[in-house]
Amino acid sequence: MSDPSFPPTEPERQADGPRVNLTKLGREHANLAPLPAPTISTYPLGFTGTASEFFRLWIVNTALSIITLGLYTPWARVRTRQYFYGHTWIDGHNFEYTANPVALLRSYLIVATFFGLYTLATNIQFQGWEWVVGIIGVSFVALYPWLVMKSMRFLAVSTAHRGLHFRFHGRAGGAYLAYGVANIAAGLSSSLALPWAWFMQRRYQVENAAFGRARATFRGDVGNFYIIGLTALGLVIGAAVVLAVPVIAGIALLTSDDSFSGSADEGFYGVIAGVAVLYLALLAAYSLAWQYIRGATLKLVLNSTELGGVVRTRATFSPWMLAWIGLSNAAVQVVTLGLATPWAAVRRTRYLLGGIQVLAIASLDDFTADITPGENAFGEAATELLDIQLGF
Secondary structure (H helix, E strand, C coil): CECCCCCCCCCEEECCHHHHCCCCHHHHCCCCCCCCCCCEEEEECEECCCHHHHHHHHHHHHHHHHHCCCCCHHHHHHHHHHHHHHCEEECCEEEEECCCHHHHHHHHHHHHHHHHHHHHHHHHCCCCHHHHHHHHHHHHHHHHHHHHHHHHHHHHHCEEECCEEEEECCCHHHHHHHHHHHHHHHHHCCCCCHHHHHHHHHHHHHHCEEECCEEEEECCCHHHHHHHHHHHHHHHHHHHHHHHHHHHHHHHHHCCCCHHHCCHHHHHHHHHHHHHHHHHHHHHHHHHHHHHHHHHHHHHHHCCEEECCCEEEEECCCHHHHHHHHHHHHHHHHHCCCCCHHHHHHHHHHHHHHCEEEEECCCHHHCCCCCCCCCCCHHHHHHHHCCCCCCC
16 A cells, blocks of 8 residues: 555666666567667665564564463464565555464464474373374475475465565475475585575575566576575684684683693683683674575575566665674674564664665556465464574
């Protein structure tokens, strides 16, 4: 819907069409008279949510979810997404999240039943608990790619802009290749194939997405995913070397027989303190590396996505800044015992969306609606309750 209080953003128009080359018409008419350069319009995304406003929604959702023993969780999830979608604007129109909480509740209860049975069996260990745990565990592993596909379908048909819903055309075969075979290859290769798995999964996500009848295409290259992975690995190794040298030197000094190194007790406590500092520092470096991977991968995907041959997305945010925001957000949330969660979510969203633009050589009103079949919420519930990270 449009909001008079949030006027349409006047798109920036550029004359350097051939350099960006959003159209395929140039190739098709290579032997004909040269076509005029297309006019490229740039539409920045904007976010109008505030931390104080979202805090009121978040605290109510949390309280009701606790009071109802989790039964309110689907409504909380829908209200949260409606808030973030509703405050995300492009070209004077916001996004909409249209999922039905009742449909989510049914699926949540099914998934929660299996999850609860698995937890009960592993803790109480009643007779035959091994069979229960084994069957549920094997079923989850076997169904994981299918659950991812169902979740993406549900998320797409629940997302709309200008009243037009997104679609996801992914099939189970593609999901088992991207989330089954690729993950197994990454595990068997000691993570050497992990960047290839990221590439396969992002390509599956993008190339099966559609807005109305306009299908998305992915122009990313697997080599760029390896660069991202190697950069993160270099960060962890570099941090380990830089941090380990002074800590090991300090431990050696404290445990030596030198009279200046202090008593045996001081040496013992010093070693414990040094190991703890080294562990926490490496944990922070590892977390920073994963945050960088998420941000850099998202930027790469956005800069490699095209829609209908006339629209492209462009990301200008810094993955390192996004990693820092994620790491500092986590620290603040720990210190405030979770009360800063709304502030952290709004802070990250505001920075992320502020660095995303849409480039178009056609009006965003020109997309044609497609028939949007209903999708059940089983996959969405599974990904939510089991904390499956889909990458976006």
